Structures are given as C-alpha cells and as structure tokens.
Amino acid sequence: MKHILEVKQVTKKFVKSLDKTAKFVNYFGGSYKEEVVHAVDDVSFNIQSGEVVGVVGESGCGKSTLGRMIAGIMPLTKGSIAFKEKHYVGYVNDKYQQDHAIDLKIQMIFQDPFSSLNPRKKVVDIISEAPIHHQIISNKDKKSFVAEILNKVGLNTDAMNRYPHQFSGGQRQRVGIARALAVSPEIVVCDESVAALDVSIQAQIINLFLDLRKNMNLTYLFISHDMGVIEHIADRIVVMYLGQVVEIASTNEIIHQTNHPYTKALLGGVPTLDTTRKIYEPIKGEIPSPLNPPSGCYFHPRCKFATEKCKVEKPLFKEIAPNHFSACHLND
Numbered sequence: 630m631k632h633i634l635e636v637k638q639v640t641k642k643f644v645k646s647l648d649k650t651a652k653f654v655n656y657f658g659g660s661y662k663e664e665v666v667h668a669v670d671d672v673s674f675n676i677q678s679g680e681v682v683g684v685v686g687e688s689g690c691g692k693s694t695l696g697r698m699i700a701g702i703m704p705l706t707k708g709s710i711a712f713k714e715k716h717y718v719g720y721v722n723d724k725y726q727q728d729h730a731i732d733l734k735i736q737m738i739f740q741d742p743f744s745s746l747n748p749r750k751k752v753v754d755i756i757s758e759a760p761i762h763h764q765i766i767s768n769k770d771k772k773s774f775v776a777e778i779l780n781k782v783g784l785n786t787d788a789m790n791r792y793p794h795q796f797s798g799g800q801r802q803r804v805g806i807a808r809a810l811a812v813s814p815e816i817v818v819c820d821e822s823v824a825a826l827d828v829s830i831q832a833q834i835i836n837l838f839l840d841l842r843k844n845m846n847l848t849y850l851f852i853s854h855d856m857g858v859i860e861h862i863a864d865r866i867v868v869m870y871l872g873q874v875v876e877i878a879s880t881n882e883i884i885h886q887t888n889h890p891y892t893k894a895l896l897g898g899v900p901t902l903d904t905t906r907k908i909y910e911p912i913k914g915e916i917p918s919p920l921n922p923p924s925g926c927y928f929h930p931r932c933k934f935a936t937e938k939c940k941v942e943k944p945l946f947k948e949i950a951p952n953h954f955s956a957c958h959l960n961d
C-alpha cells in the first residue's frame with residue numbers, strides 16, 4: 630500500500646513575545662526571555678490510503694496543532710507534509726511550500742459544529758457554499774447535490790431548509806460532516822469530533838465515519854483525548870505526550886502489547902466492560918508545562934518505572950517489533 634500522507638519531522642513552535650513592561654525592564658538590564666511552546670516537536674509518521682490513524686494524548690499535548698498543520702490551516706515551523714508523494718506543505722530543500730492542490734483534498738471536522746456553522750444560513754447553503762465557490766457544482770444543481778450528501782450522512786432531504794439551531798447535537802455534527810464531504814476530500818482530520826456528544830450518539834457518529842470510509846474511500850486522522858473512542862475507530866494509533874510521539878503501533882498491538890508506560894497509563898484510564906482490564910485509574914501527577922518540559926524522558930516525573938537514566942537521557946524512538954515504535958529506556 631502506498632502512503633497517502635507522509636508527516637516528516639513536523640514541528641510547531643509558538644513564541645510569546647515580550648510585553649512592553651518586560652521589554653522596559655530588559656532595557657535596564659532585566660533578563661526576561663520570550664516564552665516558546667513546542668506544541669508539536671519533531672513528529673513523523675505515515676498514513677496509508679483508507680486507513681484510520683488515531684492520535685491520542687492528554688489535553689495540551691499538541692493533537693489539534695498537528696491536525697491543523699495537516700489540514701493546511703496552520704503553517705509549520707519545521708518539517709514537511711507530503712500528500713500522495715507529490716504535493717507538499719512545509720519545508721522542502723529549505724524552501725517553504727504550500728501546494729494548494731491539497732486544500733480541498735484534506736478537510737477538517739471540529740468538536741463543536743455550532744461554532745463553525747453559520748447560524749443565519751440554511752443547511753442547503755452551508756453545504757453548497759464551498760462546492761459552488763470552487764466550481765465543483767453550479768448553483769442550479771445545488772439542491773440535488775445537497776440532497777445526495779444529506780442522504781450519505783443519514784439526514785432527511787428536508788433538513789436542507791433548516792437552520793443549525795434546529796438540530797440536535799448529533800444531527801448538527803452530521804451537517805458538519807456533510808459540509809466537509811461536499812468538496813470530495815480524500816483525507817478527513819477529525820478533531821475531537823465526537824467529544825461533545827452523548828455516549829450513545831458518539832457510537833452512531835463513529836459508525837457513520839466508518840461507513841463513509843467504505844462508501845467514499847476516505848482516509849482519516851482521528852484525534853481524541855479518549856482512548857476508548859480511539860481504540861474503537863482506529864486501525865493504528867499514534868500516542869503523543871508533550872508535543873512528541875511516544876508510541877506508534879496497530880490498535881491491536883497498542884492494546885495487547887502495550888509498550889510505553891504513558892500508553893499503559895492512558896489505557897488504565899479507559900473505563901471498560903472487559904473485566905480482564907484494569908479499572909478506571911487516572912494518570913497520576915500533573916502534566917508538566919510545555920514551556921519548560923522536564924529533562925531526559927518528558928514522562929519521567931509521572932512514570933512509575935523511571936530510573937536515574939530517564940531523568941537525564943532522552944530515550945530514542947525506535948522500532949521494537951515490526952511496525953511497532955516506542956521511545957522508552959526500558960527497551961534498551
């Protein structure tokens with residue numbers, strides 16, 4: 630299988646500039662420094678065509694920032710993203726590229742469709758806006774076009790004459806999905822797309838995503854802080870901690886051959902009906918500030934297996950079994 634997407638050493642830094650007071654104090658010998666957050670730090674992985682790759686990690690670990698860069702709505706600080714091995718965003722031979730051929734091919738679906746759907750527009754116009762703008766359809770075809778897409782996402786045709794506030798949360802997310810699909814993307818980045826929904830509705834929307842993958846040949850990057858959601862939908866899982874990838878493997882390996890202590894801790898927090906697994910146990914300790922990450926292995930202050938080496942030496946991210954990668958000194 631060919632890669633549809635290659636994420637290579639992607640990095641995003643946010644620099645918080647000094648305010649006037651700090652600059653003033655520095656002028657007289659003060660030592661205020663700009664604060665730099667490495668929201669995403671040297672992240673690399675591939676996505677195969679038709680695959681669902683899950684990205685999981687606690688809040689603030691850089692999932693949304695990574696998703697936005699992949700969807701082309703946030704520039705990269707370093708690294709590159711290649712779509713079908715020929716369209717690039719990011720640095721290629723030290724020159725920044727932004728190939729607009731990918732703009733429509735990678736679409737993003739957010740947590741809260743309410744904030745991204747124009748409340749004054751009817752669904753028919755919300756869904757047809759981008760395809761008309763990009764001349765994928767003409768104005769006279771919009772009703773039949775929208776009817777077909779509503780059908781694909783499990784909504785009735787008459788939904789097109791309603792406004793966003795006239796739908797339930799789950800239905801509104803279906804409208805958000807329909808809008809993203811209206812430009813015929815090949816990759817959909819779902820950022821916490823079921824997080825705001827009730828558990829029963831979550832399952833319906835996840836099943837819709839899986840049906841759409843089959844029927845529309847979609848590939849997903851599915852972002853969630855919730856390992857329970859990720860293990861349900863993903864073929865392969867990327868585990869992030871403080872901007873870095875700590876483990877990548879197939880979902881089966883992540884669940885049954887868990888390697889990284891952080892992944893184990895995340896799985897320990899998944900409430901499950903399977904009685905062979907641990908009961909709910911949140912990860913101990915606070916997430917360190919990304920402004921000032923710990924030395925050595927970033928997870929060491931919270932890791933129950935940490936040794937002296939972990940405090941000083943950063944573990945390498947390496948292949949510990951075929952297609953199973955992890956960054957932990959316990960593998961040495």
Ligand SMILES: Nc1ncnc2c1ncn2[C@@H]1O[C@H](COP(=O)(O)OP(=O)(O)O)[C@@H](O)[C@H]1O
Pocket residue numbers: 643666667668686687688689690691692693694695919
């Ligand atoms: N626009 C921004 N400006 C400054 N810092 C940001 C910005 N967006 C995200 N961050 C910081 O980057 C880190 C990663 O954030 P985010 O990607 O939203 O994480 P997640 O989606 O995993 O919760 C956090 O420390 C966050 O505060």
Ligand code: SF4
Pocket residue numbers: 889890891926927928929930932933934935936939944956957958959
């Ligand atoms: S390298 Fe050390 S601190 Fe980091 S996860 Fe492995 S055992 Fe824990």
Ligand SMILES: [Mg+2]
Pocket residue numbers: 692693694821
């Ligand atoms: Mg997020």
